[in-house]
Amino acid sequence: DQQVKQNSPSLSVQEGRISILNCDYTNSMFDYFLWYKKYPAEGPTFLISISSIKDKNEDGRFTVFLNKSAKHLSLHIVPSQPGDSAVYFCAASANDYKLSFGAGTTVTVRA
Amino acid sequence: DAGITQSPRHKVTETGTPVTLRCHQTENHRYMYWYRQDPGHGLRLIHYSYGVKDTDKGEVSDGYSVSRSKTEDFLLTLESATSSQTSVYFCAIRIGETQYFGPGTRLLVL
Numbered sequence: 002d003q004q005v006k007q008n009s010p011s012l013s014v015q016e017g018r019i020s021i022l023n024c025d026y027t028n029s030m031f032d033y034f035l036w037y038k039k040y041p042a043e044g045p046t047f048l049i050s051i052s053s054i055k056d057k058n059e060d061g062r063f064t065v066f067l068n069k070s071a072k073h074l075s076l077h078i079v080p081s082q083p084g085d086s087a088v089y090f091c092a093a094s095a096n097d098y099k100l101s102f103g104a105g106t107t108v109t110v111r112a
Numbered sequence: 113d114a115g116i117t118q119s120p121r122h123k124v125t126e127t128g129t130p131v132t133l134r135c136h137q138t139e140n141h142r143y144m145y146w147y148r149q150d151p152g153h154g155l156r157l158i159h160y161s162y163g164v165k166d167t168d169k170g171e172v173s174d175g176y177s178v179s180r181s182k183t184e185d186f187l188l189t190l191e192s193a194t195s196s197q198t199s200v201y202f203c204a205i206r207i208g209e210t211q212y213f214g215p216g217t218r219l220l221v222l
Contacts, residue, residue: 003153005154007154033209035210035211037213042216043215043216044116044202044213044214044215044216045155045202045213046213047210047211047212050209050210052209090154090155092154092155094209098143098206098209098211099145099157099160099170100145100155100157100211101157101171102147102153102154102155102156103154104152104153104154105154
């Protein structure tokens with residue numbers, strides 16, 4: 002039973018516009034959330050994270066929002082660039098530091 | 113770059129043969145992890161280690177064993193490979209609350 006879900010397998014966005022990726026989770030014990038970016042034939046690269054004590058974390062063009070009551074988080078990329086075309090994974094952990102991943106969303110940034 | 117290497121990077125093997133994948137880190141991190149990535153599933157935890165000779169099972173551990181005799185090396189063994197173990201395998205280390213991944217090993221079991 003998948004505890005972290007990314008319901009959109011793909012997203013296409015025009016260069017310069019905002020990309021919004023969504024993630025839902027079911028385990029109320031999760032207290033740390035991460036986003037990873039993955040290019041083909043490479044390992045996932047850590048992008049940004051958020052603790053459950055916060056509702057927003059920002060790092061340059063990337064912002065993660067957490068809505069604990071809805072068990073929902075989102076990643077905003079503004080502005081989107083061609084190099085952002087990749088697969089994005091949402092992940093979550095409880096205090097055991099074992100990560101549960103979503104299935105991923107493939108982002109394509111169009112010129 | 114978290115100083116993680118994986119070997120081999122690609123392997124083709126036959127059903128029933130044993131296979132060992134190696135993860136090597138250069139920075140003496142205590143926690144190491146093995147995941148597999150399959151379409152529609154994201155990454156799933158196979159086994160993890162919290163120190164030399166200290167390991168535990170993850171979500172999809174059946175058919176896999178691990179060993180950690182040195183801090184820097186974490187080995188994943190498929191005792192008798194099956195076609196369902198065709199996958200991409202990633203090793204990770206933990207720094208704080210964040211895991212950092214190696215480049216992966218692509219395994220094909222025929």
